[in-house]
Amino acid sequence: MARTPKRRAPRPAPDAIMLPEAAPEPKAAPEKDAGKSDLAAVHATALKRWRRADEADRENRTEAYADLEFLEVPGAQWTKEAKDSRADRPCLEFNRLPTTIAQITGDIRQMRPAVKVVPVDSRGDPETADVIAGMVRYVENRSDAASAYFAGADQQVACGIGHWRVETEYGSDSTFEQEIRISPVADGVGVRWDPDARLPTREDARFCFVPVDMSRDVFEETYPEATPTQLGDADLNEGGLSEWATHDTVRVAEYWLKRPVKKTLALMPDGEILDLTDKSDADHAERLARAQAVNARIERRDGHQVERYLITATEVLEGPTAWPGRFIPIIPAVGIEMQIGRRRLRRGVIRMAKDAQRAYNYARSTQTEVVALQPKAPFIGTEKQFKGYEHVWETANTENHPFLPFNADPNAPIAVPQRVQPPVASAGLAELTREAAEDMKAVTGVYDASLGARSNETSGKAIQARQREGDVGSFVYIVNFSRSIRHTGSVVVDLIPHVYDTARTIRVVGEDGKVDRVQINEVTGLADEGDPLDKIRNDVTVGAYDVAMEMGPSYTTRREAALDGMLQLVAAAPNLAPMILDLLAKAQDWPMADKIAARIRAMLPPQIQAMEAQESGEAPPPPMPPSPQEQAAMAQQERQQQIEAGRQQLDMEKLNVEREKLQADVLKIQAEIEKAHIDAQARIVEANRPQVPGMDGGIIASDPRIEAIGAAVAQLSDVVSMLMEEMSGAVPPIAQDGPPMAEPPPPALPEMMTSEPPPGGFSFDPAALGQPAPDLMGF
Template identity: 50%
Template sequence: MTTLPQVDTDDDKRKDASDESSELVREGLKLYDDWRLRELANIEAGYDDLEFRAGNQWPIDVLQQRVAEGRPCQTINQMGQYVRQVTGDMRQMRPAIKVVPIDDNGDEERAEAMGGVIRYIENRSDAPGVYFQGADSQVTCGIGAWRITTEYASDTTFNQEIRIAPIEDAIAVVWDLDAVLPTKEDAMKCLVPFDISRDKFKAMFPKAIAEDFAPTGLLGSLGHLDWSTTETVRIGEYWYKKATKKTLALMPDGAIEDCTDDKERAAELTALGARIEKRDGFKVYRCLITAREVLEGPTEWQGSYIPIVPVIGEEIRIGRRLVRHGVVRFAKDPQRTYNYMSSAETEVIALQPKAPFIGTEKNFEQYQDIWESANRTNHPYLPYTPDPANGNQAPSRVAPAVASQGITEGIARAARDIQAVIGIYNASLGAASNETSGKAVIARQREGDTGTFVYIDNWSRAIRYTGKILVDLIPKIYDTARVLRIVGEDGKTETIEINQVGGMDADGVTPLIWNDVTTGAYDVALQMGPSYTTKREEARDGMRELIQAQPALFPAIGDLYVKAQDWPMADDIADRLRMLAPPQIRAQIEADSKKPMPQPPPDPAQVQAQQTEMAIKQAEVETKQAQARKAVADADKAEIELQQMQIAPLVDAMKPEPQPQPQQPDHGPTLENMATAIVELQHAVSQIVQAISQPPPQEMPTDMPPQGIPMDQQPPQPGGFFNGGQPPA
């Protein structure tokens, strides 16, 4: 018998903590009591569903009676395959959380960055495993759950990370009774109880009280003795929302800033033309409680949602009462019938070799030991003593029990009843049925998928709500520049940079942030479908049929077809085929990828022709360069002669006046003729230089170096002394 501690009923004397802490304990325990009072039937039935699927399918009293009588109690568990059929469809799907912007501050690039962060969180959390664990509980007992939490990336950093973590006992999670949405996002309270050993409890909370908790006073009239046993202590993680007033500023550019509890910032924004408004909102808090005291908290959660995600199976509302179940609940009776019929058939068959012998007492008295073991031992012969009382007849065996045809029919009917109750038939399970054509089999399989699609739909709704919580939480946690490594749908890794400073805005003051995940409003959509491997196989088969029907399409889609293969180096082969694609396809690929594709290797004959053409053009260029050099030299010579002619009169004036000589006709160049010749030479030089400086023809590859051009040879400098040019060195 458990000894209860003495508890003072005077509230003012027996409070173990402050008034606020005591109030939190009262609220948490009241929520726990109210939930169990309303949901007790679902809670007990849910745990029984788990036990039933685990193989505990015989009622305790019937099992004990049959064991005492030595009768068989077979359990032919059919539940596992039906649960796995539903969860197997989920495992073949790859739910993808897609982020979409819903205001002017969010754009497609930021939404893609936000989606990349979500994939990073899912990858480091092994989110598919968490989702599948929740689905397994959902399909079995009608409810599953997981949570979103934060943690430090390591013990040597201040960077926090978001993690998606499982909740082992989803049935035990306590929700606000007024929450009506399937995701419980409208819940104001939530309690997640969990049990730990007493040793661990004392190590984690050495000053906490770990004795048995009293059933009176603070703990309520019902008591909470199940919160403390000789081996475990129950802790409740209590989440609650508290109403608050938020101060929002609408900037002239449409941006919204939260300046709650910051009056100075609100005044600054008002001066800048912002519109300030008060809005009703909530803050989320978390604390750890026992049935007696607050162990930790309360602390404010950085998000706007209680980060507990339920996964509902199927619900039937009857007035204010709600019946929640999975695929096991209503299949119990036909499963028990199946077990009973199988046990009866086994019992009948097992008793056939034990049919008794009929004879007189005298027939067996001399060989009693042999006859007593006749049903257990294979004796070579059975001796007996003749008795005149029965005409000296030998003992005879009573006809053994024969298995009833009704038992066999009962087993088959029970199997059909299980399928009818769950909604999954042989075709969906992969067994042969009456359908012969492939379309008929697929149609029957789809009927089974439709009958259980409610579980997939509710599961996908829970994952979408998870994305909504992450989108709300990411700007508060990932608020610094980081480089994250994510895994794409195809299994390839890539690096994404978030919150990176990439220069300054047009005003020269505001920094530009690339992939800024801290601004903008976003919504979440969920894409459900087969896994990447399944989709690749389907695409490969479809392209094979298309190429067989239209071989001319291979140059256009050959790279895609090869990329979908599982060969070694399939990607390398696809890259080479892509370089040989038609120009229109290559242009489209470049436009979609926003980067040029590698050019294919040129044809050797074409390269030789281009080199020959370039050699001819190079010879022409060299000829023009020689002409230009000669023209420049002639122009320089003419310029010197002109200068000499201009200087000659001055020199003659300085000489003594000579004796008059007979006048001779002047046949040499005049000053006017020399100037005209110089102008013509300069014009010719300009034309030659302009011809040399013309760009090469468009058909010549610009990336191939011209053949035979000396690197140290420079083109001639145009002009001379008259137009400001420099003389040759």
């Protein structure tokens, strides 16, 4: 029996979600007001896991924080020892790394990810998959996911790891309908993952910590019943948790975990899978009855339930809160990660470029010190030359005097005071500066061409090829970022059946950024004997869907490339312009381009309009009335056809007259032949009659000419019959439509009228008899 679709009840708030049964013994999950002993056990397990995760990733985390400081904090590119050794000497910073980071993250920003949703089982629907993909794009648009993505990408490229998260919230404070949001994680480096997780997306992790350091005032206002962790607690120092409390802050951590559960699943004959785990669900009894009625296959499977706690170093503040999806909704974006034995090392661009940047700073600082900090070149002369004008010459390097007076001294080696040679820059320092700059390019993989610097390339294609070649060295970050976006899409698609589980109108975003309104989980169809038909339109709560990923230019960039390609195609083949002019207008970026394209599309040939309607699933457009020019052409063609039909009719009349004349001639010939035949028979009878004795002449026993004449008469009769048959079959039909028929050729004489007889026929050749041809008409 078909299932009866109905409007589903709204999903309860996160803190009211009932947890499924736990393994191995089914029992109710703890509520928020669970006993202190249970929460104490959860807290103890959480701190134990924290210490293990913190110790396993401490080296990477320390280096990552140092990388970010090296990149952003002024003065961090000089070590304390280097500063102390230089004393009062300059320690300048010429930070070239932000431009390198911006080049890689700029490529990530340009290659906008596109989430594709495809069904993976028999209950998935391609149209519903398109709706789900539009919902994912709407979630990204609504929550400004780009800011979360790019904040995580900045940390991923700089220090090796960044994070963002997926969360749910109510659409407003006056509704029960929830929405999905993608939010950034401010301190992406501080997230602690299960050290046993091996996948780059960490989707196989059993737990995760997201710490947040709150000021004590905010903590006390938010959690007035909680006891803030005090600085110097012995338990914190002994447990390695001293960083959880400072004079001004208290650390609060989200503790995500996957709790093992036993799930009860029923496989229906039509492939539908029913979850019978939660017995407290209102629809549990109905689903169980359906499964038992059709003898469905019921099994218990190992699974997990994602839960969230909020903890401090001393207690559990919130939890457990069940998460409806099967993934921990924290998404990492990893830079370059390498496993060396038991150690897992992770880095970004800054890690290997530190020494090159320090060498560049040292070279430029020393070069500046040598050139700029040297005193200005003094004047050389005798004491007598400057006597009396000391106040003028003392300010010669600081003031612009109109003239410099001096005393003539005949004993001076030079007659006029002169400047000393100015200091010369060190060639070694200049070379060191250039080498340090080149080292940074080689280490980061970003060269001048990637940064837009001019080289020996002259054409646009050559410049783009050089830029793409430079991007290859940093493409690993783009690939890892794409993988994280794909996992984000999987998390959102996994949440959609739980969040959007009622019949409602939602907004979806197309690939071109257009926002539409769509009905989901909508019951359609007519009632059948009191029972509604089992048909739900855009049912996002059934079926399994997977996420595919496309990384490439944004829709605007692709549209500009398509416009450029169409313009080149029209320039190469102008005859194709009328067939693609509507697409060319639609690709423009000025106002009312869509309306102009629609009007041009209405003028396309009917074949193209029918093809477009078939692809879009619309009804074919009605036929357009012919234009005056087309009407005149059609009338002219009709008149021409009438003239041709009249000419053919006249020709047929002439042919009929000729045929009747020929038939009369044939009848005349037949009469003459018949007469000749009778005369020949009379001659033969007369010749064979017995002669009366005494009469002159002898009996003509036989005359070969008479036999030849008889044979000729018989052959001529056959010829006449064949000629009549040819005449009867030579009349062509009159053409009613189409082009005029060619005039039929006159009927050819049969071969028997020629010297060559047909196979097996008699050759009427008088020369063969050795006599002249007999006159058949008057012999």
